[in-house]
Amino acid sequence: MGADRSYAYGAAAGLLGDLLLGDPRRGHPVAAFGRAAGAVERLLWRDHRGWGALHTAVCAGGAVALGAVAERAVRRSPAASVALTAAATWAVVGGTSLAREAGAIGRALRDGDVEAARARLPHLCGRDPQALDADGIARAVVESVAENTSDAVVGALVWGAVGGVPGLLGFRAVNTLDAMVGHRSPRFLRYGWASARLDDAAGWPGARLTAVLAALAGPDPRGAVRAWRADAGRHPSPNAGPVEASFAGALGVRLGGTLSYGGRVEHRPVLNGAAGRPVAVTDIDRAVRLSRRVGLLALGVTAGARLLWKGRGK
Numbered sequence: 583m584g585a586d587r588s589y590a591y592g593a594a595a596g597l598l599g600d601l602l603l604g605d606p607r608r609g610h611p612v613a614a615f616g617r618a619a620g621a622v623e624r625l626l627w628r629d630h631r632g633w634g635a636l637h638t639a640v641c642a643g644g645a646v647a648l649g650a651v652a653e654r655a656v657r658r659s660p661a662a663s664v665a666l667t668a669a670a671t672w673a674v675v676g677g678t679s680l681a682r683e684a685g686a687i688g689r690a691l692r693d694g695d696v697e698a699a700r701a702r703l704p705h706l707c708g709r710d711p712q713a714l715d716a717d718g719i720a721r722a723v724v725e726s727v728a729e730n731t732s733d734a735v736v737g738a739l740v741w742g743a744v745g746g747v748p749g750l751l752g753f754r755a756v757n758t759l760d761a762m763v764g765h766r767s768p769r770f771l772r773y774g775w776a777s778a779r780l781d782d783a784a785g786w787p788g789a790r791l792t793a794v795l796a797a798l799a800g801p802d803p804r805g806a807v808r809a810w811r812a813d814a815g816r817h818p819s820p821n822a823g824p825v826e827a828s829f830a831g832a833l834g835v836r837l838g839g840t841l842s843y844g845g846r847v848e849h850r851p852v853l854n855g856a857a858g859r860p861v862a863v864t865d866i867d868r869a870v871r872l873s874r875r876v877g878l879l880a881l882g883v884t885a886g887a888r889l890l891w892k893g894r895g896k
Contacts, residue, residue: 585657585663585746586888586889587889588660588663588664588667589663589667589742589743589746589885589888590885590886590888590889591664591667591668592663592664592665592666592667592668592670592671593667593668593671593739593742593743593881593884593885594881594885595664595667595668595671596667596668596669596670596671596672596673596675597671597672597675597677597739597877597878597881599668599671599672600671600672600675600676600677600678601677601678603672603678604678604679604682605676605678605679610673611673612673612674612754612758615641615645615754615755615758616758616762618641618644619637619641619755619758619759619762620762622637622640622641623637623762623763623773626640627769627773628773629769629772629773630772630773631772631773631775631776633773634763634770634772634773634774634775634776634777635775635776637759637763637773637776637777638756638759638776638777638780639776641755641759642752642755642756642759642780644755645748645751645752645754645755646745646748646749646751646752646755647748648751649670649746649747649748649749649750649751649752650747650748652666652747653666653746653747653748666747667742667746667747667750670742670747670750670751671738671739671742671750673750673754674738674742674750674751674753674754675734675735675738675739675877676730676734676735677731677734677735677873677874677877679734680706680726680727680730680731680734680735680870680873681727681870681873681874683702683705683706684706684723684726684727684866684869684870685866685867685870686702687699687702687703687706687719687723687866688720688723688863688866688867690702691716691719691720691863691866692863696715696716696719699711699716699719700712700714700719703719703722703723706722706723706726706730707722707723707725707726708765709722709841716863717860717861717862720861720862720863720865720866721835721837721839721860721861722841723866723869724829724833724835724837724861724865724866724869725826725837725838727829727866727869727870727873728796728822728825728826728828728829728830728837728869728873729822729825729826731792731796731825731829731873731876731877732785732788732789732792732821732822732825733757733785733788734757735873735876735877735880736788736789736791736792736795736876736877736880737753737757737784737785737787737788737789737792738750738753738754738788739788739877739880739881739884739885740753740787740788740791740880740884741753741784741788742884743884743885743887743888744888752784753784756777756780756781756784757781757784757785759777759780759781760774760777760778760780760781762774762777763777764777764778764781765778782819782820782821785821786820786821788821789820789821789822789824789825790824791880791883791884792824792825792828792876792880793806793810793814793824793825793827793828794828795875795876795879795880795883796825796828796829796832796872796876797810797828797831797832798879799832799872799875799876799879800828800829800831800832800833800872801832801833801834802831802832802833802834803832805831805832805834805854805857806827806828806829806830806831806832807828807831808831808857809827809828809830809831809853809854809857809858810824810827810828810831812827812856813827813830813838813851813852813853813854813855814826814827814828814853816851816853817838817850817851817853818848818850823853826838826853827853827854829869829872830853830854830858831854831857831858832872833865833868833869833872834854834857834858834859835854835858835859835860835861835862835865836852836853836854836855836858836859836860836861837852837853837854837858837861838850838851838852838853838855839852
């Protein structure tokens with residue numbers, strides 16, 4: 583069995599493991615990486631871009647190196663290679679946890695328990711829940727499902743197809759670093775600059791693939807493409823823009839608008855404003871189903887592309 587087939591089988595097994603098991607409640611490898619990255623930050627932090635770049639290089643480079651060493655150690659055993667890829671894929675994708683959190687908030691909103699939905703929202707995104715009513719919470723959930731479909735599933739599969747286990751671990755490391763230090767708080771405005779820019783670059787291909795697959799898998803492909811072309815470039819994030827616009831058009835809803843993060847109010851452009859309707863609670867389940875379809879399609883596309891590309895090189 584070649585390395586490309588081992589990767590394809592392992593990635594499929596890892597995604598299936600995520601679908602069946604989700605994330606562990608304790609001892610998640612990404613949480614362990616986060617603790618290690620936090621320790622490096624405490625050691626290196628200076629209010630300077632250069633020190634932040636060193637932090638990014640140490641943490642992301644360490645994850646890639648770990649993946650390379652592990653992959654090299656099992657290269658002579660096809661079964662071990664499949665098992666390693668499956669474990670790495672399961673560790674870095676988070677589609678099931680995303681769906682569970684979104685579903686829990688949706689159930690609370692359907693039961694009329696807005697306070698429970700507000701209490702649960704920080705598990706999914708960084709919005710200020712007290713500033714949101716039921717419709718605002720539903721919109722925040724749909725936007726988070728769209729963005730995290732790219733960040734937590736498709737982007738990892740893209741880089742896994744490109745770089746194998748080192749690509750899987752490296753992408754998740756970069757994405758985790760951005761969540762930890764890449765935001766524009768006074769402490770991380772300069773220190774987190776490198777992590778934020780690297781995350782933008784690493785997320786670029788996965789975001790475009792997510793937008794394409796959302797258009798193909800959604801109930802309104804033309805609406806998805808129209809919203810993507812018209813509105814994605816107006817979004818402040820180069821990667822969230824295409825993904826959220828495509829989801830908005832595919833689902834026939836409006837996303838974006840006024841948001842509140844950590845007491846800071848942002849006025850973002852409305853996505854699919856001309857053709858969409860306000861988000862309803864029922865759209866949460868629709869977004870989750872679309873996210874699932876996109877993740878499965880992404881597995882087929884990325885694994886198939888790796889097989890074809892490697893086959894051409896032989």
